Amino acid sequence: MTVMLELNNVSKSFVKKTGQGIVRINAVDNVSLSVTEQSNVGIIGESGSGKTTLGRIMTKLTEPDSGLITYRSVNVTGKKRKKLSEFRREVQMIFQDPYSSLDPRMSVRAAIADFMKLGGNEPDQEHISRYLSMVNLDDDILDKRPRDISGGQRQRVAVARVLALNPRIIVADEPVSALDVSIRSQVLTMFQDIRRRAGITFVYITHDISTLPYVAEQMHVMYRGRIVESCDIRSLISEPLHPYTMGLLAAVPDFNKDTADISRHIKSTSDVDMVPEHGCSFYYRCAHALPVCKDVDPPLAEQEKGRLVACHLYGSREASNGEEADDHFRNVEKK
Ligand SMILES: Nc1ncnc2c1ncn2[C@@H]1O[C@H](COP(=O)(O)OP(=O)(O)OP(=O)(O)O)[C@@H](O)[C@H]1O
Numbered sequence: 250m251t252v253m254l255e256l257n258n259v260s261k262s263f264v265k266k267t268g269q270g271i272v273r274i275n276a277v278d279n280v281s282l283s284v285t286e287q288s289n290v291g292i293i294g295e296s297g298s299g300k301t302t303l304g305r306i307m308t309k310l311t312e313p314d315s316g317l318i319t320y321r322s323v324n325v326t327g328k329k330r331k332k333l334s335e336f337r338r339e340v341q342m343i344f345q346d347p348y349s350s351l352d353p354r355m356s357v358r359a360a361i362a363d364f365m366k367l368g369g370n371e372p373d374q375e376h377i378s379r380y381l382s383m384v385n386l387d388d389d390i391l392d393k394r395p396r397d398i399s400g401g402q403r404q405r406v407a408v409a410r411v412l413a414l415n416p417r418i419i420v421a422d423e424p425v426s427a428l429d430v431s432i433r434s435q436v437l438t439m440f441q442d443i444r445r446r447a448g449i450t451f452v453y454i455t456h457d458i459s460t461l462p463y464v465a466e467q468m469h470v471m472y473r474g475r476i477v478e479s480c481d482i483r484s485l486i487s488e489p490l491h492p493y494t495m496g497l498l499a500a501v502p503d504f505n506k507d508t509a510d511i512s513r514h515i516k517s518t519s520d521v522d523m524v525p526e527h528g529c530s531f532y533y534r535c536a537h538a539l540p541v542c543k544d545v546d547p548p549l550a551e552q553e554k555g556r557l558v559a560c561h562l563y564g565s566r567e568a569s570n571g572e573e574a575d576d577h578f579r580n581v582e583k584k
């Protein structure tokens with residue numbers, strides 16, 4: 250499988266005013282991942298975990314403070330998106346709120362024609378209709394403006410417009426969370442149809458784990474700017490390894506089996522922002538924490554082929570003291 254896009258140890262921090270004064274937030278912290286051609290990548294995590302920042306780094310809408318970005322074997326780090334004509338056309342982002350990405354003065358026809366021109370093609374009715382049909386819309390919408398159509402139609406138009414550029418990768422950031430629950434599955438199914446028909450690589454960003462069945466293949470779970478677990482979707486749902494992933498799944502009735510109780514994995518604490526100085530950033534929320542977790546930050550390590558997890562309960566026995574982890578598992582199994 251050809252790697253299209255690769256991030257190596259990318260980080261991005263922001264300075265933010267909070268109740269405690271000005272703090273530096275590591276929105277994306279040392280993240281590495283690769284996106285292979287025509288794959289379907291999912292990024293999941295709760296609000297503020299850094300998903301949008303990571304998506305913006307992938308599409309070069311935000312430049313990381315450090316790390317390397319490679320697109321089709323070319324190092325694009327530090328280069329302005331504007332100056333990268335191929336990247337600019339081929340790697341696109343779709344946002345949660347289609348209203349903000351569409352020009353309110355432009356008709357649907359003009360919006361798609363505009364992007365065709367940007368992609369170096371002369372707009373014509375046949376192609377405009379084809380892009381619309383790819384998102385299951387008819388020509389009778391062509392002369393309407395964003396305010397005249399529904400939220401679901403607006404998101405479809407935003408996608409049709411991006412398709413007019415013939416992209417190779419689409420990063421979709423919470424593309425259905427602003428839509429009515431009743432049409433979310435239709436729009437997600439549409440994304441998958443497009444992926445299959447047009448051979449586009451998809452990166453799907455969401456905080457809503459219940460939409461996961463619509464995204465397949467490689468999943469990355471984010472917590473506080475880091476990837477804490479990576480694996481294929483089936484393994485993630487059937488056998489989550491990281492306590493945070495276990496908690497996310499336990500919160501969704503469709504996915505939890507015997508682990509209906511989220512508190513078995515995530516402690517309820519009023520101070521979710523507390524993080525030990527050197528240890529695991531999930532320590533104060535983790536119902537499985539070992540003493541070592543407070544002092545040693547667990548690296549993201551491979552447990553088996555294609556399964557990575559950053560947690561002392563697995564693998565990194567040198568750092569975690571294997572006996573401690575073994576005792577923990579024995580206790581969990583007894584429960
Ligand atoms: N431009 C910015 N300036 C300051 N802080 C920012 C900026 N962008 C993001 N952040 C902070 O970085 C952290 C990660 O934000 P990000 O939007 O990437 O998270 P997210 O996972 O997409 O969250 P959500 O699910 O709410 O969309 C948050 O604490 C956020 O407040």
Ligand code: SF4
Pocket residue numbers: 491492493529530531532533535536537538539542547559560561562
């Ligand atoms: S390293 Fe420790 S605190 Fe962190 S998730 Fe694993 S068990 Fe919990």
Ligand SMILES: [Mg+2]
Pocket residue numbers: 300301302422
């Ligand atoms: Mg976001």
